[in-house]
Amino acid sequence: MQEEKKPIDSHTKLDYNETTNKRGKKGVIMKKAWIDGICCEGCARDVKHVLESIYGISDVQVFCLEGYALFEGFVSHKVIEEALKEEGYSLKEIEKC
Numbered sequence: 001m002q003e004e005k006k007p008i009d010s011h012t013k014l015d016y017n018e019t020t021n022k023r024g025k026k027g028v029i030m031k032k033a034w035i036d037g038i039c040c041e042g043c044a045r046d047v048k049h050v051l052e053s054i055y056g057i058s059d060v061q062v063f064c065l066e067g068y069a070l071f072e073g074f075v076s077h078k079v080i081e082e083a084l085k086e087e088g089y090s091l092k093e094i095e096k097c
Helices: 041-052 077-086
Strands: 029-038 057-063 068-073 088-096
Touching: 041 057, 041 068, 041 077, 057 088
Parallel strands: none
Antiparallel strands: 029 068, 029 088, 057 068
């Protein structure tokens, strides 16, 4: 007899095999973009604005001390790289979280 999978909690009713982001949205994968040139809170705001202006990207969070941004969306590496380059930043790498 196969054991039934139980939800993570009674509020979200998500299966253990479903992908969720940190806010509990089902099916959304967060990505981490490592960016050169973020040196202060002002830079972090600029990068946040640049990423939020790209169609298809949402829920942007920038961490200036660590030098990366978290975001949701399916946008090509090249589109993000070009948008950041126009503002003086350099995209090093994007990874799934």
